[in-house]
Amino acid sequence: MTPELILFxxxxxxxxxxxxxxxxxxxxxxxxxYLVANFAVVAVFFLMLGAPFIAMAQVTVYAGAIxxxxxxxxxxxxxxxLRQPSQALPWQVPIAVFLFVAFLGIAGIVLVPQVLSGxxxxxxxxxxxxxxxxxxxxGKVLFNQYLLPFELTSFLLLxxxxxxxxxxxxxxxxx
Amino acid sequence: MVPTSYYVALSAILFTLGVMGVLIRRNAIxxxxxxxxxxxxxxxxxxxxxxxxxLLDGQxxxxxxxxxxxxxxAVGLALIVTIFRTKKSISVDDLNSLxx
Numbered sequence: 001m002t003p004e005l006i007l008f009x010x011x012x013x014x015x016x017x018x019x020x021x022x023x024x025x026x027x028x029x030x031x032x033x034y035l036v037a038n039f040a041v042v043a044v045f046f047l048m049l050g051a052p053f054i055a056m057a058q059v060t061v062y063a064g065a066i067x068x069x070x071x072x073x074x075x076x077x078x079x080x081x082l083r084q085p086s087q088a089l090p091w092q093v094p095i096a097v098f099l100f101v102a103f104l105g106i107a108g109i110v111l112v113p114q115v116l117s118g119x120x121x122x123x124x125x126x127x128x129x130x131x132x133x134x135x136x137x138x139g140k141v142l143f144n145q146y147l148l149p150f151e152l153t154s155f156l157l158l159x160x161x162x163x164x165x166x167x168x169x170x171x172x173x174x175x
Numbered sequence: 176m177v178p179t180s181y182y183v184a185l186s187a188i189l190f191t192l193g194v195m196g197v198l199i200r201r202n203a204i205x206x207x208x209x210x211x212x213x214x215x216x217x218x219x220x221x222x223x224x225x226x227x228x229x230l231l232d233g234q235x236x237x238x239x240x241x242x243x244x245x246x247x248x249a250v251g252l253a254l255i256v257t258i259f260r261t262k263k264s265i266s267v268d269d270l271n272s273l274x275x
Contacts, residue, residue, distance in 0.1 A: 008177045012185050012226045019192045019212060028204055035208050038189075042215055048177070049226040054234050058218075061241050066211065066248045074204055074254045076258050096198040100191050107187045120176035121227045133225075133234055142238065153242045160246035164253040165180055 004048065015041040028074045032067055039063040051133035182223035190216035191235050203265040209247070214244050 015038055022034035039062045046055035124132070129135060142150055189212060196209025216241055218237045225233025 001248055004177055019189055023196045031205055046222050049220045049222045051234050054237050096195050100195050103191050111184050114180040120178050141235050146235050156246050160249050164249045167253040167257050
């Protein structure tokens with residue numbers, strides 16, 4: 001039981017627990033905060049997997065920008081005050097739970113032999129791992145091999161911005 | 176060293192929790208947050224396999240997934256706000272105007 005394994009299991013419990021609480025919470029603001037906790041735990045997983053740049057991007061973009069946007073909209077719409085509306089399809093919850101268990105069972109059939117054999121990632125020295133996911137190496141790959149997708153994402157963000165502005169524009173005011 | 180299959184199993188659990196959230200909850204914003212949970216689970220698998228094979232392509236892909244998720248959240252929340260203006264409700268059960 002290495003310290004890393006203990007840390008993994010502790011963080012996995014927190015991640016799954018916060019995801020479950022996000023689903024079960026009646027208050028939308030509580031759900032958003034549980035999701036922020038989940039993102040923070042996943043950022044620590046990224047650090048454990050030798051991806052410091054992605055970990056910081058996760059905290060800055062996901063937890064820092066996307067979840068703040070969610071909280072803005074929740075506060076704007078007053079969603080934390082809305083009651084949980086009644087289900088239109090009452091059989092949906094039992095079937096969803098059953099399918100959840102069934103999927104995990106099927107995934108378990110595939111994963112349990114692998115988990116038992118315990119293929120670990122190749123051990124590299126700490127210096128290589130630090131440079132592996134650092135901004136310099138990611139930049140080298142991103143701007144050489146993946147330059148075209150990078151430029152396309154800038155276009156995508158522009159289109160998203162235009163879309164968000166056009167969608168929320170008030171049509172009654174012309175000119 | 177944590178075996179890679181542990182990360183895959185954790186990601187599978189988080190992903191199915193996200194799918195359950197999309198199926199069970201009626202609040203449009205909670206459904207959206209469950210979609211973000213699913214994307215996060217996929218990101219975790221990408222980074223785990225990038226570490227397994229010591230290839231950076233997995234992490235670059237995570238970078239792009241985050242970018243697309245950010246754009247999608249912006250547009251999706253704009254849609255929810257616009258729908259709320261007319262319907263005064265964000266329960267997906269109330270969005271049945273196209274129903275025959």
